[in-house]
Amino acid sequence: MSATTDTQHLIQAVTGNQAVAMAMKQIDPDVVAAYPITPQTDVVQEFAEYVAAGSVKANFVTVESEHSAMSACIGSASAGARTMTATSSAGFALMWEMLYIAASMRCPIVMTTVNRALSGPINIHCDHSDSMGGRDSGWVQIYNEDAQEAYDATIMGFPIAEHADVRLPVMNMYDGFIISGAIGPLQALTDDEVKAFIGDAPTYPNLLNTDEPMTFGPFDGLHGFYFEHKIAQQRAMDRALNVIQGVYDRFAAVTGRQYNHLMTYCMEDADIAMVVANSAAGNARIVADQLRAEGVKAGVIKLRTFRPFPTAEYAKALANVKAVGVMDRADSFGGVGGPLYMELLSALYQYDIRAKTANFIYGLGGRDIFPQDVETGFRLLQAAAEGADLPKSRVYLNMKGA
Amino acid sequence: MSSSLTEIRWHGRGGQGAVTAAKMVAEIAAEHGKCFQAFPEYGPERSGAPIVAFTRLSDDPIQCYSAVEHPAIVLVLDETLLSVVDVTDGAPADAAVIVNTEKSPSEIKKVFDFGKRRVYTIPATKIAKQTLGRAIPNTPMVSALSKITGQFSLGEIEDHLRHTFGKKFPPKVVEANVEAAHMGFEEVQE
Amino acid sequence: MTWDIKDIQKWSPEEHELGAVIPEAGNATLYKTGGWRSERPVRDEEKCTQCLFCYFYCPDTAVLVEDGKVVAFDYDHCKGCGVCATECPVDAITMHPETEFEGGC
Numbered sequence: 223m224s225a226t227t228d229t230q231h232l233i234q235a236v237t238g239n240q241a242v243a244m245a246m247k248q249i250d251p252d253v254v255a256a257y258p259i260t261p262q263t264d265v266v267q268e269f270a271e272y273v274a275a276g277s278v279k280a281n282f283v284t285v286e287s288e289h290s291a292m293s294a295c296i297g298s299a300s301a302g303a304r305t306m307t308a309t310s311s312a313g314f315a316l317m318w319e320m321l322y323i324a325a326s327m328r329c330p331i332v333m334t335t336v337n338r339a340l341s342g343p344i345n346i347h348c349d350h351s352d353s354m355g356g357r358d359s360g361w362v363q364i365y366n367e368d369a370q371e372a373y374d375a376t377i378m379g380f381p382i383a384e385h386a387d388v389r390l391p392v393m394n395m396y397d398g399f400i401i402s403g404a405i406g407p408l409q410a411l412t413d414d415e416v417k418a419f420i421g422d423a424p425t426y427p428n429l430l431n432t433d434e435p436m437t438f439g440p441f442d443g444l445h446g447f448y449f450e451h452k453i454a455q456q457r458a459m460d461r462a463l464n465v466i467q468g469v470y471d472r473f474a475a476v477t478g479r480q481y482n483h484l485m486t487y488c489m490e491d492a493d494i495a496m497v498v499a500n501s502a503a504g505n506a507r508i509v510a511d512q513l514r515a516e517g518v519k520a521g522v523i524k525l526r527t528f529r530p531f532p533t534a535e536y537a538k539a540l541a542n543v544k545a546v547g548v549m550d551r552a553d554s555f556g557g558v559g560g561p562l563y564m565e566l567l568s569a570l571y572q573y574d575i576r577a578k579t580a581n582f583i584y585g586l587g588g589r590d591i592f593p594q595d596v597e598t599g600f601r602l603l604q605a606a607a608e609g610a611d612l613p614k615s616r617v618y619l620n621m622k623g624a
Numbered sequence: 625m626s627s628s629l630t631e632i633r634w635h636g637r638g639g640q641g642a643v644t645a646a647k648m649v650a651e652i653a654a655e656h657g658k659c660f661q662a663f664p665e666y667g668p669e670r671s672g673a674p675i676v677a678f679t680r681l682s683d684d685p686i687q688c689y690s691a692v693e694h695p696a697i698v699l700v701l702d703e704t705l706l707s708v709v710d711v712t713d714g715a716p717a718d719a720a721v722i723v724n725t726e727k728s729p730s731e732i733k734k735v736f737d738f739g740k741r742r743v744y745t746i747p748a749t750k751i752a753k754q755t756l757g758r759a760i761p762n763t764p765m766v767s768a769l770s771k772i773t774g775q776f777s778l779g780e781i782e783d784h785l786r787h788t789f790g791k792k793f794p795p796k797v798v799e800a801n802v803e804a805a806h807m808g809f810e811e812v813q814e
Numbered sequence: 815m816t817w818d819i820k821d822i823q824k825w826s827p828e829e830h831e832l833g834a835v836i837p838e839a840g841n842a843t844l845y846k847t848g849g850w851r852s853e854r855p856v857r858d859e860e861k862c863t864q865c866l867f868c869y870f871y872c873p874d875t876a877v878l879v880e881d882g883k884v885v886a887f888d889y890d891h892c893k894g895c896g897v898c899a900t901e902c903p904v905d906a907i908t909m910h911p912e913t914e915f916e917g918g919c
Contacts, residue, residue: 300833328833389832427835434815435839442834444667447825451834454827637852672850672893704912708849725913 238401243268245376248416252303255283255294261398288313292320299329302428311338325360332379338398347588483532485524492521494603499525537573545606584619633695764808851894861906868898
């Protein structure tokens with residue numbers, strides 16, 4: 223679809239949060255249970271306005287906390303209702319217990335997580351500590367660069383979550399303030415296109431079906447089958463890789479926007495590569511272009527699907543690279559490095575790829591990241607590709623007092 | 625696995641004190657420089673429900689924390705469990721089963737199949753009622769274990785009751801327990 | 815639906831219901847808790863006034879009532895807690911060691 227001539231798909235100027243609220247309106251789920259928190263607030267607020275105006279049929283459940291929001295979502299999804307929510311930071315942390323339960327009860331909930339730092343010191347700005355901390359909760363995690371990607375991911379949420387091979391909750395991330403509050407271009411689908419794309423919700427065991435009463439969330443102790451249920455969750459994650467790519471491809475057929483687990487940029491012949499998630503990816507591409515102009519073979523991999531982690535695809539993309547930098551907007555204190563770095567090192571080791579690696583921690587608590595900061599990282603990789611060693615400890619980008 | 629290793633399984637009911645009995649054996653072992661381990665099979669606490677606890681005794685450090693699969697000694701604190709639980713499960717043919725009952729080994733062997741395993745009986749609850757005035761069969765069961773395994777002596781049980789146990793309880797209770805231990809030691813029958 | 819769990823101990827992860835759902839209603843009765851009991855309640859028909867206190871107090875619905883009258887105890891599920899004996903206002907229910915009964919020991 224061409225943006226300038228296609229009157230059905232005109233480019234609109236909206237914030238990231240508005241884009242997601244619009245997608246939720248078009249999906250018109252059965253239930254939204256959510257609690258407002260900066261910087262997610264407008265998602266919930268705008269959706270509540272749609273409810274108040276009668277432009278959606280969704281049942282909007284106002285709750286007193288995020289723990290309750292996720293609890294309500296679990297109940298609602300277990301009753302067979304299409305269920306969505308949104309959160310951020312401390313709200314995400316308050317959902318923690320219920321995140322695991324949503325995944326283990328195989329509730330196909332779709333949630334927006336607007337990435338924000340966890341306190342303290344108290345901070346409302348962007349980093350990925352919230353969702354990265356929840357990476358082992360059993361949710362599919364998709365990271366998004368801008369409002370368009372966040373909107374598209376929201377539309378793609380249910381086809382992934384509800385797929386018979388998956389049946390897992392899906393969370394979509396984008397950067398708090400940087401994307402959530404910034405006004406950017408959005409090319410939306412029509413309501414009919416959205417309805418056709420997501421289709422009707424499949425039926426599965428339903429808590430409220432009194433004709434076939436069942437028990438949900440039972441105790442399963444020492445001699446039970448908890449272990450087998452966990453294995454089943456992991457196997458669903460394994461299958462999700464193909465399902466997600468299938469949904470990406472189907473979405474491309476409708477919109478022309480092709481997503482992949484990894485969004486590669488100039489990687490075909492790259493000697494050095496930077497792996498990065500969300501809004502900082504653009505800066506990485508800008509610097510890669512500058513380096514290419516100098517004759518340095520630089521490339522960028524933007525993280526998109528993080529859970530399940532596309533291990534083999536990273537191995538393939540990085541097979542011939544001499545030095546890889548991983549940019550983490552969260553840290554795993556006391557760990558080998560940030561969460562993305564650890565994941566990537568494991569993937570490379572598993573596939574016998576021994577590229578030099580470095581971990582760049584950046585942007586914590588909303589600290590801005592400029593192209594020159596990314597260049598600092600790229601220059602280290604460039605030197606490493608020419609024989610220098612890379613630091614084993616974390617390299618901090620745009621740190622004060624450096 | 626050390627050749628000196630003795631693995632013991634306790635069968636009781638929630639609230640009956642199988643874990644306390646297993647702990648008492650562990651404490652006696654500790655007092656005499658033996659290596660030991662005592663733990664219940666964890667689960668929801670349900671008064672009256674059949675429960676299992678384990679004790680390991682050894683001259684060498686115990687490194688295995690798995691459930692005891694093949695106990696050399698099985699102690700049954702409540703004879704009503706015999707119709708509910710297979711207390712001989714996994715116990716080898718030369719294992720010993722010690723049952724708290726007023727019946728004789730030959731009487732209970734007529735009702736339940738213990739295979740070739742040695743069966744001992746001890747009226748531990750009756751002894752406890754006589755000496756302590758309460759139906760807590762732990763102490764006589766522990767002294768029966770001492771007699772059958774030889775892992776620790778009646779004198780060592782007595783020392784434990786007078787010293788460790790004696791720190792928490794008044795002399796009257798301690799002496800009643802010492803008496804219960806002696807009676808238990810005497811009244812075990814094969 | 816009826817849920818056939820005869821071989822559940824051998825099921826692979828895929829054979830279990832997604833999300834550990836139990837697709838059969840009311841199957842808690844299949845879990846016999848009578849084995850937890852070391853004492854069983856016995857009711858004296860002569861003393862019993864049919865006040866139904868035992869029925870209301872029993873935490874396991876193990877006091878069986880027909881046509882408004884207590885008829886028996888459900889010994890498959892009675893855990894022997896003794897609340898019925900404690901609450902009986904005319905002492906018509908007494909607790910007896912399981913060893914006194916056939917199949918006890």
